[in-house]
Amino acid sequence: MQQDRLGDRAEQAGSVREAAGELRDAYARIDMLINNAGVMYTPQATTADGYELQFGTNHLGHFALTGLLLDRLPASPASRVVTVSSAGHRMGGPIDLDDLDWRTRPYDRTAAYGHSKLANLLFTYELARRLPAGGPPAVAAHPGGSDTTGSRSAMAHSSAITRAAFAAIRPLLLQSPGRGALPVLRAATDPGVRGGEFYGPRGFQQSKGYPKVVRSSPQSYDTSLQGRLWALSQDMTGVAFPA
Numbered sequence: 001m002q003q004d005r006l007g008d009r010a011e012q013a014g015s016v017r018e019a020a021g022e023l024r025d026a027y028a029r030i031d032m033l034i035n036n037a038g039v040m041y042t043p044q045a046t047t048a049d050g051y052e053l054q055f056g057t058n059h060l061g062h063f064a065l066t067g068l069l070l071d072r073l074p075a076s077p078a079s080r081v082v083t084v085s086s087a088g089h090r091m092g093g094p095i096d097l098d099d100l101d102w103r104t105r106p107y108d109r110t111a112a113y114g115h116s117k118l119a120n121l122l123f124t125y126e127l128a129r130r131l132p133a134g135g136p137p138a139v140a141a142h143p144g145g146s147d148t149t150g151s152r153s154a155m156a157h158s159s160a161i162t163r164a165a166f167a168a169i170r171p172l173l174l175q176s177p178g179r180g181a182l183p184v185l186r187a188a189t190d191p192g193v194r195g196g197e198f199y200g201p202r203g204f205q206q207s208k209g210y211p212k213v214v215r216s217s218p219q220s221y222d223t224s225l226q227g228r229l230w231a232l233s234q235d236m237t238g239v240a241f242p243a
Contacts, residue, residue: 014048015048016061016064016065016068016237017064017068019065020064020065020068020069023069023072024068024069024072027072028072029072029073029074030069030072030073031073031074031078031079032073032079032080032082032188033065033066033069033073033080033081033082034080034082034083034084034184034188035061035062035065035066035081035082035083035084035120036084036184037057037058037061037062038057038058038084038116039053039054039057039058040054040113041109041110041113042054042109043109044102044107044109046101047060049236050101051100051101051236052100052101052102052112054109054112054113054115054116055100055101055112055115055116055119057116058113058116058117058119058120059116059119059120059123059233060233060236060237062083062120062123063123063233063237063239064237064239066081066083066127066241067234067237067239067240067241067242068239070241070242071242073135073136074136075132075134075135075136076134076135076136077134077135077136077137077191077193078191079135079136080136080137080138080139080187080188080193081124081127081136081137081138081139082139082140082141082184082187082188083120083121083123083124083138083139083140083141084120084140084141084142084143084184085117085118085120085121085124085140085141085142085198085216086113086114086117086120086142086143087142087144087200087205087206087207088113088114088117089114089117089118089120089121089142089216089217089220090114090118090217091110091111091113091114092108092110092111092112092113092114092115092118093111094219095115095118095119095219095225096115097225097228097229097232100115100232117142118217118219118220119229120140121140121198121216121217121220122220122222122225122226122229122230123226123229123230123233124138124139124140124196124198125138125196125220125221125223125226126223126226126227126229126230128195128196129196130241131195137193137194137195137196137197138195138196139187139193139194139195139196139197139198139199140187140197140198140199140216141183141184141186141187141198141199141200141211142183142198142199142200142206143180143181143183143184143200143201144180144183144200144201144203144206144207144208144209173204173205173207173208174207174208179201179208180201182201182210182211183199183200183201183211184199185211186199186211187199187211197213198213198214198215198216199211199212199213199214200212200214201214202214
């Protein structure tokens with residue numbers, strides 16, 4: 001039954017499959033995979049496959065790409081799968097796996113973004129458990145408050161009150177894009193990294209500063225939720241990870 005459902009989805013996530021195919025054709029070995037594509041606070045929209053845009057882009061795309069390339073990563077701790085989450089994974093309250101596309105409730109772009117970044121962590125922690133000892137660790141990172149074009153563009157979709165608040169706190173809680181990249185770089189290159197770790201800035205509210213191992217929300221460590229999301233993600237993308 002599961003294999004039938006996966007087969008039904010085999011034609012979905014076309015752009016991700018195309019990118020994975022090009023990489024597989026070009027490289028027999030991929031030392032590091034950093035999942036960093038993302039959208040933020042978008043108006044309600046769907047992907048080409050019909051899934052809510054933020055969840056589809058921020059989580060399902062990463063899930064599919066990782067599954068399609070995992071066998072190209074060497075069985076070594078120096079190889080990595082790094083998925084970029086966000087401090088915003090705490091926003092939006094409990095994730096509703098029965099309504100990931102927001103069909104039965106009013107759309108909340110902030111909550112949808114938070115849930116997509118929570119999904120990044122649920123995926124990372126589940127993948128870390130599934131990967132064999134001595135293989136490539138799966139880790140996550142977040143940039144804190146990074147003053148990027150993307151974050152400023154996201155504010156354009158927000159209310160006037162949110163934009164005003166963002167302008168007020170920007171000098172206090174945001175750091176340069178270069179500084180914001182440091183947690184990802186540490187997760188990708190530090191030889192002491194262990195699977196299932198989460199790296200972020202060490203400053204107030206994980207907003208600024210040099211990277212360290214940080215804690216994510218209690219919900220992100222729910223192993224039952226991790227397993228349910230994994231099964232749903234396989235069904236939604238048609239990508240089954242290699243054993």
